[in-house]
Amino acid sequence: TTGEALLTVSGLEGWYGESHVLHGIDFEVRRGEVVTLLGRNGAGKTTTIKAIMGLLGKRKGSVKLEGTETIGLQARHIARLGIAICPEERGIFSSLSVEENLHLPPKLSEGGLTVERIYDLFPNLKERRRSQGTKLSGGEQQMLAIARILRTGSRFLLLDEPTEGLAPVIVQQIGRTIQALKDEGFTIILVEQNFRFAASVADRHYVVEQGRVVDMIPNADLDANIDKLHAYLGV
């Protein structure tokens, strides 16, 4: 892979209260790449992307975005550097319609996608524009959650298990959406347990184990490393 590093994480440690969870995470992401964080439950994948966003109580080490050190910056300042997270819990407003969710906040950020542009990317959201959040399927909720962060204008997206609990046909749709975003030049970190899905969309995979990155596997080498990967994931 070529290109400059957009994100460089080195020696990242993180805590929940007294509980030391990240013990030195090292990896980098180049502009335009789709990179996954793979690993077992509790390995520290979600915590890693929260720590990158500054959403963890305490972190140390180094997290550079386009060369700017973000350790010590507050979450809202980090978000302004053009990075956005789509959390596992999705964060959509269930009492509001699809369109109302898309208009929150009402003001479109610089570089953010207009609702029309979002409907081009997510035709099923257009069909469901008047539907209330609670009436949406899991897949539609996930699409809406991703769509909402595109309003922020961020070109670097951190997606936490977007395929979790979704039917295979919906997983494929989400794969196509991620591919479309990649084609538009977005950079994406994907936290995943579904490694077939990961293989279908990513350029490279980082394996997280007990709060550390223990391996990096280019997607092209995945087949040759399948036994190793199964051992990492315990499948």
Ligand code: ATP
């Ligand atoms: P999962 O798929 O289960 O989310 P993960 O690799 O994303 O796996 P994390 O959620 O990052 O793992 O969790 C890493 C460790 O931190 C686990 O031991 C977990 O129990 C612990 N942990 C996660 N969230 C909290 C929290 N809010 N408070 C305390 N400990 C937490």
